[in-house]
Amino acid sequence: MKIISVRFPRYGNPFNSFLSTFRACYSSRNNTSISVKGKLGLNSKIENVKCLDDAVTLFHQLVRMKPLPSVISFSKLFKTILTMKHYSTMVSLFGEMQKLDIPISNSILNIVINSYCLMHRVDCAFSVLPIYLKNGIPFDVVTFNTLIRGIFAENKVKDAVELFKKLVREKICEPNEVTYATVMNGLSKRGHTEKTLSLLRLMEQGSTKPGIKNYSIVIDALCKDRNLDAAISLLNEMKQKGIPPNIVTYNSLIDGLCKLGRWEKVKMLFAEMVNLNTYPDVRTFNILIDGLCKEGKVEDAMEIMRHMTHKGVEPNLITYNAIMDGYCLCGQLDRARKMFDIMIDKCIEPDIISYSILINGSCKKKKMVEAMQLFHEISQKGLKPDIFTYTTILQGLFEVGRIGSAKEFFDEMLSTGPIPNLYTHCTLLNSYFKHGFVEEAMSQFNKLESEIEYTSIVFYGVVINGLCKNGKLHEAHAIFEKVSLMGLLPDVRIYNTLINGFCREGLLDEAKAMLRKMEDNGYLPNNVTYNVLVQGFLRCSKISEMAAFMKEMTGRGFSFDASTSEILVKVISANPSVLDMIPELYSETKK
16 A cells, blocks of 8 residues: 655644545555454453553553454454543553554544544644545544534634535535534534524435434524524424424423423423323423422422422432522522432432532521531532632622621632632622722722733623712723723613712713713613612702603603602602692502
8 A cells, every 4th residue: 555644734624735645545545454363252351441550451461462453352442441531541552553553443543533532632633634544544424523523622613614514515525414413513502503503404405314413403502592483493394304303302492491481381392292202301300390490489390300200210419409409599498408418318429519509598598607517518528619619608708797707718719719700709899899898899800900801891890880889989980981992881780880870979960971871872771770860860859850751761661660759759748849840640649
C-alpha cells in the first residue's frame, strides 16, 4: 500500500487540505486484510476487567502475546476503558500500539476520536484522520458523527454545521439518521430551534427520512421554547406519517405543558400514551411531580408518587428532591425533612441538591442553626457544597441580621469554596444596601467592576436600586448614565427604581423626564411605573397632574395598587374637595 504523508490543519475545515489526497489514496490502495488467531479465554479476561489497573495490565499482556490477538480484542478492551471514562489512558495506550506497529482498525480509531472529543480536544481528534489514510482504513459515518458531536460540545456551532454541509456537498460519506440527529440535537441545545426545524424539513425531502429520534428532538426544542402548539402540531403530523411517538416524545410534551400549567392537556396526553401501550417511566412521573410541586400542589404530587410505586416504578433521588422542594416552597420544612429521612431509609443517597433544598427551606424559615448543621453535614458525607449552597447560606445569615457571620462566611467561601458567581455578588451587594452598609457595598462594587468587568444589567440594577433606597439618588443616576454609555440597556425595573427615587425626593420634573426617556428607549410604563408617579403627585399635592396621569393609566388598563389607594384616602380625608378634581374617580366611588 502506498503511504501518503498528509499535512493536517489544527481544525476548522479539516477536509479542505486533504480531500484530493483522500481520493487518490483510496483509488490506489490494495485491499488487504489481517487475520490473527484469537486466544482462548481472552474475551472472558476483557469482560472481567473491573478497574483501570486491570485494563492496563491486560493491554501489556496482549501486546506481548505471540501471535498477537486479533484487532477485535484490542477494540473490546479499548471500549471497556472508554466506558470507564479513562480517556487520556485510552489515547496513551493507542500511542503505544502505534509505536509497536500493531494492526489497528476503524473501530479503534473511532474510539480514539471519541476519547479526544470527550476530553474536549477536537483538534486532536481531527489529527487522527490521516492515520485512516496511512493505513488504508476507510472513514465511516460513525467517525463524522463523533466529530460533529465533539465540535458541538466545544460550542463551535458554525464549524459543526460546516462539517456536516461538507459531508453532504462533497459526498465524503452518506449522513444517516444519527448524523442528522447529532446536528439537530447540537443546534437545539444551543437555542437554534428554527434551524433545527428547517433541518427536519430538509431531511423529509431527502433520501434519509427522519425517524422518531429526529422528530423528538424538534418537539423537545419547541417545548423548551414554550411553543407548545407547534410541538403538538408536529406530534400530530408525525403520527399521520405512521411514526408513533415514544416515551421520550411524550416526556418532552408533558414537561412543556406542566411548566405552563396546562394540566387538562397533560391528562389527555397521559391517557393517549397509555392507550398506545407507551407506559410512563420514572422520568414521566418526576416531570409531573416537579410540575405539581412548583405550583404548590404537593399533596397531589404525593398522590402521583404513591401511584407510581403501585405501578412498579420506584421513586428515585430526583423524585424525592422534587417533593422536598415542594414542601419547602410551602413552608413545610418538617415534612421536607421527613421525606429526606425516608429517602435515606430506602438506601437512596442524598446529593448536594438534596442538602441545598433543605438548607434553602431552613433559611427561608430563618432557622439558621439547622441550615448550618446541614451545611457541615455535607462535607461529612463526602460531598462538596456548590455555589448555590454557599449563596443560600450567605443570604440566610444576612436575612436574620447576622452581618458579622455573613462576612466571615463569605471570606471562608473565597478561601475554600467555589468561585462566587454573579448571583452571589448580587446577593452580597443587595444585603449590604438593605442593612445600610452603603460604603461597604460601593467598595465591593468598585472592586468587582474593576476585577471582573461585569457587563450584566442585573449587576448594575442591584447597585442603582440600593443607592436609591439609601437616599443616594445622585450617585444612582450617575451609574445609570454610565450604564447607558457602556451600551447596556436598562430594563423597566431600573427605570421604575429611579422614577420612584425622584418622586420620593419630590423631584417630579426629573421623574417625568425619566418616564419619557424610558418610552423613547422602547420601554412602555407598567402598573408599577404609574402607581409610583401617582403616589409622587399625591405626596406633593399635584392633584391636577395626578388626574392626568390617572386618565392615561386607566386608558392603558392599569389600576391603583394598595399603597396608592391608601395615600389617596389620606389625601381625600384631609381635603374632600380633591374628589371634585377627579370626576372619573368620583363617579367610580358612587357606583
